[in-house]
Amino acid sequence: MTTLDSTLDLERFLPYRLNRVAAAVSEQLREVYGRKFGLTIPEWRVLATLAQLPRSTAREVGRHARLHKTKVSRAVQGLEERRWLSRVENPQDRREEFLSLTPLGLTTYRAIVPDMSAFEARLCAALGPDDTRAVRHVLDRLEDVLGLAGAPPPD
Amino acid sequence: MTTLDSTLDLERFLPYRLNRVAAAVSEQLREVYGRKFGLTIPEWRVLATLAQLPRSTAREVGRHARLHKTKVSRAVQGLEERRWLSRVENPQDRREEFLSLTPLGLTTYRAIVPDMSAFEARLCAALGPDDTRAVRHVLDRLEDVLGLAGAPPPD
DNA sequence: GCTTGTTAGTTACATTTTCAACTGTCATGG
DNA sequence: CCATGACAGTTGAAAATGTAACTAACAAGC
Numbered sequence: 195m196t197t198l199d200s201t202l203d204l205e206r207f208l209p210y211r212l213n214r215v216a217a218a219v220s221e222q223l224r225e226v227y228g229r230k231f232g233l234t235i236p237e238w239r240v241l242a243t244l245a246q247l248p249r250s251t252a253r254e255v256g257r258h259a260r261l262h263k264t265k266v267s268r269a270v271q272g273l274e275e276r277r278w279l280s281r282v283e284n285p286q287d288r289r290e291e292f293l294s295l296t297p298l299g300l301t302t303y304r305a306i307v308p309d310m311s312a313f314e315a316r317l318c319a320a321l322g323p324d325d326t327r328a329v330r331h332v333l334d335r336l337e338d339v340l341g342l343a344g345a346p347p348p349d
Numbered sequence: 350m351t352t353l354d355s356t357l358d359l360e361r362f363l364p365y366r367l368n369r370v371a372a373a374v375s376e377q378l379r380e381v382y383g384r385k386f387g388l389t390i391p392e393w394r395v396l397a398t399l400a401q402l403p404r405s406t407a408r409e410v411g412r413h414a415r416l417h418k419t420k421v422s423r424a425v426q427g428l429e430e431r432r433w434l435s436r437v438e439n440p441q442d443r444r445e446e447f448l449s450l451t452p453l454g455l456t457t458y459r460a461i462v463p464d465m466s467a468f469e470a471r472l473c474a475a476l477g478p479d480d481t482r483a484v485r486h487v488l489d490r491l492e493d494v495l496g497l498a499g500a501p502p503p504d
Numbered sequence: 505g506c507t508t509g510t511t512a513g514t515t516a517c518a519t520t521t522t523c524a525a526c527t528g529t530c531a532t533g534g
Numbered sequence: 535c536c537a538t539g540a541c542a543g544t545t546g547a548a549a550a551t552g553t554a555a556c557t558a559a560c561a562a563g564c
Binding site: 200201202203204207208209210211212213214215216217218219220222223239242243245246258259260304307310311313314317318320321325328329330331332333335336337339340342 | 355365367415465476491
Binding site: 251252253263264266267268270271287288289290291 | 511
C-alpha cells in the first residue's frame with residue numbers, strides 16, 4: 195500500500211527537496227561573495243558572465259546568466275558605481291551598450307573565483323567521484339526535462 | 350589540460366546549475382498554488398506542514414519546513430485571516446501556540462495536493478525510472494553532505 | 505518622410521524578504 | 535520573590551524582487 199493521495203510528505207517531495215538543497219548551497223556561497231565582497235546574487239552573476247564573455251550587452255548577460263532584464267539593469271548600475279564595470283554604447287545600435295569589466299572589476303572577480311572553486315571542490319570531495327558524476331548527470335537530465343537548454347529567462 | 354583557475358564557467362558550476370533547476374521547478378509549482386489558490390511559498394509550506402503535523406507550534410513548523418520565524422509568523426497571519434488556520438495557546442507555555450488547519454484549510458490543502466503530486470509524477474515520468482532513482486539518490490547524498498539532516502533553519 | 509510595431513534598457517510601484525529590535529513568557533539561581 | 539538570561543513570536547524599516555509601464559532607438563511598409 196502506497197502513501198495516501200490526500201497528504202503529501204514534504205520530506206519526500208522532490209521539488210521541496212531540490213529547493214532546500216539549492217537554498218543551502220546558495221546560502222553558503224553568499225557568505226563568500228556577499229559578506230566578503232559586498233555583492234548581491236545578480237551582481238555576482240553579471241560579474242562572472244562578463245569575465246567569461248566580455249563586451250556582452252545586458253540582454254546577452256541576462257540570457258546567459260538567466261537573469262531578468264531588470265535584475266541585470268540594477269546589477270549593472272551597482273557594479274558601475276563601484277567602478278567594476280564600464281559601458282560603451284554600440285554605435286551600430288544605440289539602444290544597447292557593450293559591458294566590460296574594468297581592471298578593478300577583473301581583479302575582484304579573480305579574488306572571488308578561487309573561493310567559489312574551492313567550495314565546489316569541497317562539495318565534490320565530500321560526495322566522492324561516483325556521486326559527483328551522478329550529480330552532474332542528474333542536473334543534465336533535469337535541465338533537459340525542464341527545458342532549460344536554450345530557453346530564454348523568465349519574462 | 351583542465352580549465353584555467355582564473356575563470357569559472359557558470360554553465361558548469363554546480364551551485365549555479367542546482368539553483369537554476371530548483372528555480373525552474375519552484376516557478377512552475379507556484380503557478381499552481383499561487384495563481385490558483387493565492388498562496389505565497391511560505392504559506393503553502395506552512396499549510397503542507399500543518400496538514401502533515403497538526404498542532405505544531407510556529408517554531409516546529411519553521412524547523413520542519415525550513416522557514417525563518419518571520420516568514421512563518423507572516424504566513425500564519427495570512428492563513429488565519431483566510432480562516433484556513435487556527436491557533437490555540439499552549440497553557441503549559443504561554444509563549445507558544447498550537448497551530449492547526451481549519452476544515453476549510455484542510456479542504457484547500459486537499460484541493461492542492463493532487464496538482465502537486467501530478468507535477469512530481471510528470472517530472473518523474475519524463476525522467477524515467479532510472480533517472481528518478483538517481484535524482485532521489487543524489488538528493489539524499491547532497492542533504493547528507495550539506496548537513497540538512499537535523500539542522501535548524503537559518504537564523 | 506511617417507506610421508506601426510518591435511526591441512534594449514530603465515524606472516516606478518507593489519509585494520516579499522531580510523535584519524534587528526522588541527514584547528511577553530519561561531527558567532534558573534540567588 | 536526577583537534578578538538575569540533565554541526563548542517564542544511579532545513588528546518596523548530597509549533591501550531585494552517582480553510587474554508593468556515607460557523611454558529611446560531601430561526596422562519595415564507605405
